[in-house]
């Protein structure tokens with residue numbers, strides 16, 4: 001476990017003792033948001049800013065924070081689901097205790113410049129947490145981004161499910177959520193799942209190039225666009241610019257995500273047909289793939305209810321090829337054509 005902690009801390013760019021292993025990204029984010037809030041309960045800073053497009057593992061902390069007398073304010077996103085430092089500047093004040101904004105959105109794939117956002121929060125004395133579940137390790141190190149707390153999850157980069165980690169910068173006030181033995185430097189009681197933790201480190205060592213994934217996704221999107229698909233995010237490829245450290249090696253959009261809609265075609269009908277055609281997709285997050293509720297991310301971007309009901313999300317993993325992307329695009333367009341033909345019939 002020491003070797004694993006060393007590998008994870010090196011990927012974070014933090015000290016060995018600043019890594020807390022958890023059961024998931026969800027638990028990591030819960031601990032990151034609730035742990036400091038509990039530690040500072042009754043303090044002078046009473047305001048907590050949560051991103052409007054966060055994963056539910058952050059947003060669902062809200063009622064608990066409110067029950068502890070914090071005022072929770074949602075930070076808006078732009079039309080591509082990115083957080084903007086200008087909008088954040090308007091909301092962070094001297095009473096702000098904590099700001100929690102994700103690095104990349106799990107539905108749309110849009111990447112926010114987390115270093116810039118962290119500097120706005122830190123500049124006003126607030127703590128900064130980022131949910132980096134979609135981007136870690138990705139050539140981006142928390143040491144450079146300046147966050148106090150960073151949440152990650154092993155199954156997003158090829159590791160096992162059931163293990164995540166939280167990077168807690170030294171000196172951050174934080175109380176544990178799970179209490180019991182003194183594991184994880186008293187921050188997360190419970191016997192550690194050693195096999196899963198070692199698996200997480202092994203996945204870090206086995207990381208593969210994302211370029212083939214990006215190429216497959218780009219081909220897929222370009223085929224869909226020719227058929228009328230409206231992509232949600234405008235991606236700018238990997239940046240080499242040193243000033244863009246907060247974006248990591250992804251550029252402004254994750255390599256494997258394709259999100260958008262066919263105007264006038266409901267996601268529900270698309271998903272039913274795609275399922276039959278052997279294409280996996282969702283309308284909101286992957287965890288809500290069985291749900292037909294309009295996605296809170298689409299609504300946060302300012303989409304109408306009708307547009308939100310058209311939202312489609314596809315993701316490409318390692319192993320994606322151009323031939324596979326082309327075939328997937330063919331089937332998606334076929335599904336769309338069948339729906340339009342049935343509508344006309």
Ligand SMILES: Cc1ncc(COP(=O)(O)O)c(C=O)c1O
Nearest residue numbers: 024025026055106131133134153
């Ligand atoms: C952005 C983001 N945060 C948190 C999570 C939750 O992580 P876990 O599944 O490890 O609980 C996910 C997805 O699963 C995610 O995409």
